[in-house]
Amino acid sequence: MAILEVENLSVSFxxxxxGFKQVKSxxxxxxxxxxxEGEIMAIVGASGSGKSLLAQAILGILPRNAIVSGGIKYGGEVLTPPRQRALCGREIALVPQSVNSLDPLMRVGEQVRxxxxxxxxxxxxxxxxxRYHLxxxxxxxxxxxxxxxxxxxxxxxxxxxxxxRVIIADEPTPGLDERSVAEALKHLREFADSRCAVLLITHDIESALKIADRIAVFYAGTTVEISPVENFRGNGEELWHPFSKALWRALPQNGFVPIPGSQxxxxxxxxxxxxxxxxGMASAECGEALPDMRKLRNGSVRCIHAT
Known part of the structure; x- marks a missing residue:
């Protein structure tokens, strides 16, 4: 059963x-x-693909000039702004990307307590x-x-x-030594195994593969593929979206093949x-409309050519 559901979310600013001309990004x-429940969903993609903004949208902490459409549900109920305020830090917890999120005027033990x-x-x-060797x-x-x-x-x-019941971990391992990375991943896995859920936002695909159940690939602010972790292997032949394949092959251990162009x-x-x-697979039809996400075997993909 899904604890957290994001459906057709769009965010613009x-x-x-x-000349004081208003534009919308x-x-x-x-x-x-x-x-x-019991799942770790890893979110991977290039910088600027919308990974951290997704976390902010779930928690209701987007900047005031944000325009949001689509739906976010927790426990089957819509996450309205009042409900987000009530649940944030209680039933939905964030491990933020920036260490500056700590209160500079409070001792850290008190902050944890x-x-x-x-x-x-x-x-x-x-x-x-x-547990974390502090x-x-x-x-x-x-x-x-x-x-x-x-x-x-x-x-x-x-x-x-x-x-x-839900932990959103936004790049939780940078700056940690190898032992602490292993410990952090281990305890995220233990958290999920206790029938809670983890949304792991990361650039480190290798770390995600060690503990995740599924991986969602983001590109330019949208989901292009969601696949079980076992599909990320070999030359990427079990991945469906061309970007997912290219991202996998761009890793040093998979050939270090660059992707032409930029996001x-x-x-x-x-x-x-x-x-x-x-x-390289693009056709005239690809330029007509943003493809819908569609089910494909044990996952989903946003590509008309994927089979």
Whole structure:
């Protein structure tokens, strides 16, 4: 059963150019993804593809000039702004990308304890710090006294003690040593195995493959493919979308084959398929309209040529 459902989400921003002319930038278009109980859904894609904006839309923390359409549901019910405010930090927890999210005026141990909703907060904080190899004296430190890796472990600790049913982990492993990366991934997997859900936003496909159940590939603000993790292997022959295949083959261990061209800017999106200008399979039909996501075997894809 899906805990979190995003259906045809579109996000644009109003801004002004020279001469106070108002323009609208479409940064997310017809994006759909869902996360089920007991599942880790990894979101991968290039910078600027809409991964972090998706997290902000779910949590209701987009900038005030954002225009949002489409639907987001939690537990089968629409996530209205009041419901987002009520659930954020309680049933839906965020591991943010920036370590600057920590309160600079509060000791980090106290920050973690405020996220504990039931039971002994001090004991929960002590246990999670031990789990992430944070010494006992760290709880009395302020954020500016932490290294980048320590601060990231504190952020992960805050989400882990919250008792949330959904964790959105936005690039949770940069700055961590190899052991801490393994620990963070392990505990995200344990969280999912307890019948909760994890939305893992990452550039690190290799780490995602170790713990994810499915992987959603984003391009230029939309979902182009959602596939089970086992499809990401070999030369990418079991992947369906041309961008997914190209992204997989661009990894150093898979040939390091570059993708010609670049991801389009939100102010200059092509008509039709957003990947068509870079795609060797593109036809005239690809330029007519953005393809719908359609089911294909054990996943879904946004490409008229995928079989």
């Amino acid at each position: 109003k801004r002004y150019t020279r 479409n940064v997310i278009s017809s994006l759909s993804v869902e996360v089920e 405020t996220s504990v909703k039931s039971g002994n907060a001090a004991a929960a904080q002590k246990e999670v710090f031990e 010494d006992a004296n760290v709880e009395k430190m302020y954020p500016f006294q932490l290294s980048g890796g320590m601060a990231r472990r504190v952020l992960i600790s805050t989400a882990m003690v919250s008792g949330a 389009p800017h939100p102010d200059d999106l092509p008509s039709g398929c957003l990947f068509a200008p870079r795609c």
